[in-house]
Amino acid sequence: MNHDKMTNISAKRGFLWPSFEIYSGVSGFTDYGPLGASLKNNIMQKWRKQYVSGEGFYEIEGPTVMPKEVLKASGHVDNFTDPMTKCEECGEVFRADHIIEEVIGEDVESLENEELDSIVIENNIVCPECGGKLANIWNYNLMFKTMIGAKGDKVGYMRPETAQGIFILFKRLERFFRGKLPFGVVQLGKAYRNEISPRQGVIRLREFTQAEAEIFLNPKDKTTPKFKQIENEILYLSSQEVQETNGEPLKITAKEAVDKGIVANEMLVYQLYLAKKFLNEIGIPDEVLRFRQHLAGEMAHYALDCWDVECLTDKYGWVEIIGIADRGDYDLTSHTEFSNDELNVFIEYDQPKLVKKTVVKPNLSKFGPVFKGDSPKVKQAIEQADADEIIKALEDNGKYVIELDKTYEVPEELLIVEEVEEEISGEKIVPHVIEPSFGIDRIVYSVLLHSFKDGQKDYFKFAGEVAPVQVGVYPLVNKEGPREIAEDITNKLRLEGYTVEHEVTGTIGKRYARADEIGVPLAITVDFDTLDDEKVTIRNRDSEKQERIAIDEINSYLEEYYK
């Protein structure tokens, strides 16, 4: 692990570059150079392979600009904020809660802005810079705000996460999956947060890439048939208890984790396992990973359970790269409330249920003459009221009293009390959501950091599946004969879909060294012997071993290596 050396080479060889560099840059943004973009794409493709083809989830793609309504419902408009104030004299802007805390020495985090304003006035808090008067406190929202359309009255925001784009499609998706739970939907894409002061390079960006899966399941059944296959896999888990007692991570099987109630349910454990598998396969080993359960105070209020996957770095310590949460029905319920669309699933019972119940309904022929024009609203109130409550009122007083715009007394003879038997074939439930959320940029960084080897030579030992360049082809000497054969091999491999580096100049050692640096796993050299025996030398980056194979066998050799 060597952040400094790694970032140096990653910039030199075209992985990560600071954005807008020729205009002196803007922090919180990064460019992926040619190899970085390729590495990132490979990682995202691998992610799709695991979650879309592997798990049978489907990918959607929504807009990155969202109307205010969506983010109002999700809570981002109101809660994704910091309180700010501005000096009316010198124009300086401050975090209001910080200034206040400095003066009065108390935690004011949970207070409303109006309360903060009055604290400012009561304590005569002024601008720390010039002593000027402070303006009323407003919320600085971490979302990028924009206008939709020319009139400018439609407020939009750049999405702060990709997840909301899935939740708001729920009705369509539920139809697409024909109402069968569980089903999974993923979205990969950019998300935006206008951080006040990002300063950890690619670890904290204002524009970043997420890969999120939303798994909708029945709250009463959070099992998964796939669990059987992985129940004996070992996981290293830092549960709340482990953290509170500063203990060692638990080394337990997936099954034990569920049975002992350390992780809330089967599906959640299964997702932890999938995350681990993914990271291992792209070159991040278990030794630098930890699975950390959110502490009680850390967890969002609606979350039923939440685990972070963190990756060890030399520069930033443990960095959160994945969050896996059971979000309950929070998102769908909230969007149901704000949109007035019912975001739920009808679950049919195995057997229809016969339910006996007592209903109270108005006797309409007597109702009209008594209540006249008011009868529709009294009728409605009766229908909405709890039947048992009405019956009790009738038993006690012989009448039921309704408080609307005025008080209505409904005598017993205007009501019909009936025993009815209803057949109920199922129920509407709001699915729960388990959400694995991957920070792709942080994962790319982690892959770079942990693939990087320094020593005699510095190089990226990328896992074959994510290596940006898969094979180098070099004529040993740039002379007629080997040159043409090498060109021919390169062209054929490119047609096969491989990313090939073709290089004719420089000593062979230098070309190997350069290929090693960017993590090309295999190199093919063509020499004069090739003209006679139609064989080439194939060199392995990691072992530096060479073997001689026939040109005809190159394809199957690569297929075997990269399968």
Added chain:
RNA sequence: GCAGUUGUGGUAUAGUCUGGUUAUUACUUGGGCCUUCCAAGCCUACAACCCGGGUUCGAAUCCCGGCAACUGCACCA
């Protein structure tokens, strides 16, 4: 966001304090020669004073502002 430090070719640097020649050196990179397996050698070329303003006859050098990076503090739903 606050405080301190820093900003010279692609990279690493000299020069800045004490203003004055064509801005130093090495590596890298492009072209050529040579070269039959791990950064060799030779020739040659490209290439920089973070941006803006000020002081001055003259600014990489002094002053002011901005931007960025680093360190510490704060923030991180």
